[in-house]
Amino acid sequence: MTSIEDYGKYETAWCPGCGNFGILNALKHALVACELAPHQVLLVSGIGQAAKAPHYLKANVFNGLHGRSLPVAIGAKLANPELTVIAESGDGCMYGEGGNHFLAALRRNLNLTILAHDNRVYALTKGQASPTSEQGFVTKTQPHGAFAASFNPVAVAVTMGASFVARGYAGMPEHLAGLIAQAIKHRGTALVDILQPCVSFNKVNTFQWYKEHCYELADDYDPTDHAQALGTALEFGERIPLGVIYAMEKPLFEEQFAVLKNGPLARQEVSREGLRQVMQGYV
Amino acid sequence: MTSIEDYGKYETAWCPGCGNFGILNALKHALVACELAPHQVLLVSGIGQAAKAPHYLKANVFNGLHGRSLPVAIGAKLANPELTVIAESGDGCMYGEGGNHFLAALRRNLNLTILAHDNRVYALTKGQASPTSEQGFVTKTQPHGAFAASFNPVAVAVTMGASFVARGYAGMPEHLAGLIAQAIKHRGTALVDILQPCVSFNKVNTFQWYKEHCYELADDYDPTDHAQALGTALEFGERIPLGVIYAMEKPLFEEQFAVLKNGPLARQEVSREGLRQVMQGYV
Amino acid sequence: MPRDIQLLIGGEAGQGLVTIGQLLSKALVRAGYEVFVSQSYHSRIRGGHNTYAIRLGEGPFFAPRESIDILVALNAETVELHREQLTGWALLIADSAFDPDLPGTISVPFAELGPEPLWNTAALALLGNILGLSLEPLYQAVEAMLGKKHPEALAENREIMEKSRVWAEAHVPEHDFALAGGSPVADRLLLNGNEAIALGALAGGLKFCAFYPMTPATSIVLELIAHAETMGCVFEQAEDEIAAVNMAIGAAFAGAPSMVATSGGGFALMAEGVSLAAMTETPVLIVVAQRPGPATGMPTRTEQADLEFVLHAGHGEFPRAIFAPGSIEACYQLTQKALALAELSQSPVFLLTDQFLADSARPVAPFDPTAIVPVRAGAEPDTAVTPYQRYRFTDDGLSPRLLPGLSTHLVVADSDEHDEEGHISEDHGVRIGMVEKRLRKFALLQQEAIAPELNGEKGADLLLVCWGSGQGPVQEAVAVLRDAGRSVAMLHFSQVWPLVPAQFLDILQASGKVVCVEGNATGQFARLIQRETCFAMPSRIARYDGLPFTARYILARLEKLIAVEARP
Amino acid sequence: MPRDIQLLIGGEAGQGLVTIGQLLSKALVRAGYEVFVSQSYHSRIRGGHNTYAIRLGEGPFFAPRESIDILVALNAETVELHREQLTGWALLIADSAFDPDLPGTISVPFAELGPEPLWNTAALALLGNILGLSLEPLYQAVEAMLGKKHPEALAENREIMEKSRVWAEAHVPEHDFALAGGSPVADRLLLNGNEAIALGALAGGLKFCAFYPMTPATSIVLELIAHAETMGCVFEQAEDEIAAVNMAIGAAFAGAPSMVATSGGGFALMAEGVSLAAMTETPVLIVVAQRPGPATGMPTRTEQADLEFVLHAGHGEFPRAIFAPGSIEACYQLTQKALALAELSQSPVFLLTDQFLADSARPVAPFDPTAIVPVRAGAEPDTAVTPYQRYRFTDDGLSPRLLPGLSTHLVVADSDEHDEEGHISEDHGVRIGMVEKRLRKFALLQQEAIAPELNGEKGADLLLVCWGSGQGPVQEAVAVLRDAGRSVAMLHFSQVWPLVPAQFLDILQASGKVVCVEGNATGQFARLIQRETCFAMPSRIARYDGLPFTARYILARLEKLIAVEARP
């Protein structure tokens, strides 16, 4: 049995009061709830404040380039499908620099989890608008307020028929831990967009603000109803629903490859006989 | 008055029978219908069979990199808002390599037009699956059929609240010309996803196939109804709706910049007095 | 039997000229002849002007020839475009519909022989007749191609082939192209450069490939995919090249020997990933198949102009190795070596090829599938010191590379500067240690570096220096010059980085005149040699029109350079 | 009056040390003193250890000093980290809460002086007192900062400042740091490197900037945006760096003088765009602010390790120019020059800076805003020959660049190889013409190349070669050596490509010992010089720990290299 202590305790480089603490905490609890030992888990992140999270718990870690957590996670999962792979990064990383990978990952449906720490700002670079920033969000690079429409990752994911789409909130770590555990257990690509207050650079979407706007989906909400899920996903303003917004079963991407049934590619021999046959084809 | 002859006639490098001919033809007619002279128009494309289109009519042209038509188009429009800017490329270019720019462009809402020649395949590179390829589409690089879910650009655009979203069909050039003209006249970013048979590499979605599946939206269809538009946008299978699926008015991105009210940046003087003031700030 | 026949089939894309060419070359190889196949095509799917050239006879041949002995013109344009290249004794096979009225023309009434879709096989039979091949091996080649998918078409193909032979016997004028009876050589493989790279990768233990299609690299991936199931390989078409290289890095981190294949523009998008592989010390093989740039350039043509870019791509400093095979065999061998070296050095390793080599096919002696030494990723977990440190400081810069999830050791990799455990570090001392650790791996790469191959004597009057795909054409030019009694040698680099001057500087210095032959405009390799050795090579033969080198091209330029008399 | 005081304020991110530093340096500059400001910070928002250093006195100063005369420690860690650097006569200002018990400590009871948010201003007043500044200029600086946004806070700030002065007069021990009455110099600008680049861009006629945030380049863009309205500039935060460079190219094509600014990793993503700019012959200024790599590296530190990458980035061959300013003035001037040269040569032009230069501030004489010569994009339409051809072959390789939509001429640009009109061409003759046309523009770049600056005599016993931000520290090291009676000179390159050997080779050859000083591990510039001139510089002083050069560092290494006795 794994316990929360197995995931260790580290000093962080985050600001006191940051929403990231709640997310880190929720993630650890979710891993324990999933009965995963640290060495079974691979956390892949990009660059940003959120992307530092994998350094603050015990696990296998690949902390890659800004925006590129998903392709690295996908490559790793395809090399070793036995790993529990979690791509974890900020909103800028996932939906900004990494937007194209986000779309492609949802279309593929590998068995992996996407945790987006969505503080609606580029925090590590000191506060520029991110794709999810509210329209009108004022920063030094957007002195008249962000003009572009705010990106709703949950709605786009549901529209694209992603197989698991949830929204959590850093201020409700227990609820969030539940969502993350469900996401990890889900067979398919599971997105958890996590609303995260940034006390240093987002003075609009604060803990107080989220408290006023967020609500939990009712117990009888049916996440398999696509049309309803779409409506729920598009609700993002006065009221913001939290929970599993959409979920369904779809074939797993990795099942295309017969070889992956035999486990990690690293442990598979090169077949001399196969090679002989292949070469024969050129005679 | 501009006439169709003003747009010239060129030899093309396309296969006989290709859907691109219908699109080229429709574009010329739309430009004439919009009473635009060639020098008022800038066509920006990427790389692919579709992306060659701008070479086959008279206009200003920037034929850039694969996947990058949109950022070039946006830069050009911001330098000279008086230009009618049209980004024109294939599905691979717009939604594959250029997927991140597609998302960002829709969020911005500049006054420009996106024409995606959507043949649901990478044609110039000889037939690999594109993001819009049907699931199961067999190619040499997808020998067991494309696994990933097919991308529905129209649905994603409507979900994101893009200000004009239409679907046309290369086999109905008159109808298509009408859509393109509306898109050009629309104040905002207008997407026309154009279903395009590729006689060489897409043996599934043929002229015949589209004939069997496509239908025109009814005259009383209300493109300003977002919820209905979303449903219509998601309809893509047995029946495929053609027409303006969603349209609304939103502020234009370029209106943020007061200086652009004075016309092209190339013609604006550098203010010595402004510079003096700016420098004074560092004293 | 003529020693050296250049046959060229020309026509529009979509006319099926590649089919004729492939069937004929396959039959020739099986019959024991030498061939050298080269292809030229436009960046379009139908129309344009494409060619499939087979140099054939006694050989071996390592380059195409410019002059043409037998021209098969599938359209009138082909005649116009190639008439200047025809030798005095050339035969020209053309449809009687556009009879070109040139000496040597064989005006074939294809329409009388059969329906249009079968004209390719008709032409094949005609060519067989001229070359003195019996119908059987040709028909077998057709059968092998059609057999499984279109057995119903076999009979009509056989019919038109026989008809054509009869017609040929009656109408082909006298000529000197009949080959002497070849003696079949068992098991030779007819491979082009990209096929050989794919085979090399599989033999080297490749398990993962991510890609985004780009000419002339795509066909490497197509070959891999064709054999993926047999060989237990996983592959994925990525959404872009950035994703491709990052997927490969992720897969390699998790233990799959991995590669990407692309061309210059796609590689440009991978530059940040190269730097990531270096920083995280993740092995990855990056194949760059060059074509003329800048930007989109000429997508289906050839050039050697991405050397300096590949050598310096990626921000920051780190060691790398770059292979540049010059032959089909080298494509096979060096791809294996590159995969192994990537794992050994825990670094990005490059293989530079180009459209010319990619599309050039030659028969090669069979490779022994039992002799391979496939990469084994990662160290054994039980050898690891506890607590395990992915980036432990070591004398040679190599730290034990464990694979995540395959033991209880935790593997932490970081794109930030990191401490020995892999966690972010902003410590300046650690930084110095890690910079030096990474750079120490260069010694291993130097030690493993393949020496350039000297063809000829050290101290020759003339030394032609080349790299990568230049090998074949230069070799032929050297042979011509030698036949003319000149003292000439060739120095070919199949690894262009690291350069180890001790391996070649004395050869350069000992030679009379040194001329660098490379397929770019600015002399990138010459400049690199100068940078590394201060040995200047002001005499250069450059080509940058998109076409490959030929012996004739080299000799003509040499003539200008040093008034060499001999010509091919 | 002491000639040279090094003051350092250290603490956690978020403690407001930058505010103290900025206010003090502003006040010092206004009062007529020289300052050199440098900053060091971690890649985090709160916590860590940051410093703001001001070297001040008579100057001028061009580099930071390592030893510290006055240390303001906002936390205990600061004392630990910097105690070794303290001079024998140093003062140490610390809160009495963590009294460090070192000689020279001034233990300040901040809590008694006022509430914590005001401690910064308290420290400012204390420092003013020590330096002998009157309260007024300091208070004015506070007023200028708070005045508009927080007028309500003025009174309490004034109060604590006065209190602090009173406290200081009673408690500060005797010392020698009081500055002689400075004579205010009118209108000097206190600028750091990035601010100077932004001003230079605006002065040069910049009209468009697209960017994606990346340290240490972001602050260039922040400055531009702050003045965008005044100067009529359009800017956009792109979705990624690929979009940024393509937007800039699109804007430049349509007539807006354009730039992007990024660091190594972001630039890696722009490499394909660089090639596009070259192929389409679109002017664009690319600013690369270097930080230590590979990959994410050390985001907030400095290095000069992207030279070779920037020089070779982009596939295919094309000319480019790379500037590397060494001073604040050069940042301003060379950015203008770079914009102008981009337009003139219709090419991508680069400006290489780094975190050190970006964050180093110095007062400079005011620039004359009326003396500027802003870029004017494109040629006049009525000068164009009809039919207009964007890529007309010309002797110098420059074709008339018209702007789309500004006349009835149609402008066609293409990333494929193209004919004179700009349409795709697969013609081999056209290809040769276009390659050579593009490369001919190199002559213009050579002609425009800025010669390196020789500081000292040709033929000195020792020549220190450096580039970019190395200038200040090397200059100081040279001064120290000269004071010690050595024959020493400095050769500083503020343009690193093209290199024109005629401008400097004789200087290298005439010198006794030549030592190349550069902020990377492998000696990239030395290697480049060797490549271009065969002049070898085996003696190198490298730095790659993330910190900038200082005179002391250089002299210590020199000592090892050539047993130099003199020290700073």
Ligand SMILES: Cc1ncc(C[n+]2csc(CCOP(=O)(O)OP(=O)(O)O)c2C)c(N)n1
């Ligand atoms: C290619 C590249 N571009 C830019 C950066 C600079 N950068 C680092 S973090 C970051 C933004 C992070 O935003 P987000 O992902 O939302 O994370 P947060 O800091 O808000 O948690 C940026 C732009 C980079 N490291 N690499």
Ligand SMILES: Cc1ncc(C[n+]2csc(CCOP(=O)(O)OP(=O)(O)O)c2C)c(N)n1
């Ligand atoms: C960076 C880069 N990657 C890959 C390519 C190769 N490439 C050229 S066209 C193309 C696909 C085109 O597909 P699409 O945009 O759908 O156009 P189509 O040919 O189908 O009209 C690709 C992958 C390229 N030119 N540049």
Ligand code: SF4
């Ligand atoms: S800057 Fe924002 S996101 Fe980053 S640690 Fe601080 S509060 Fe959290």
Ligand code: SF4
């Ligand atoms: S390959 Fe397809 S898209 Fe391209 S020209 Fe031919 S039919 Fe059209």
Ligand SMILES: [Mg+2]
């Ligand atoms: Mg964020």
Ligand SMILES: [Mg+2]
């Ligand atoms: Mg397509």
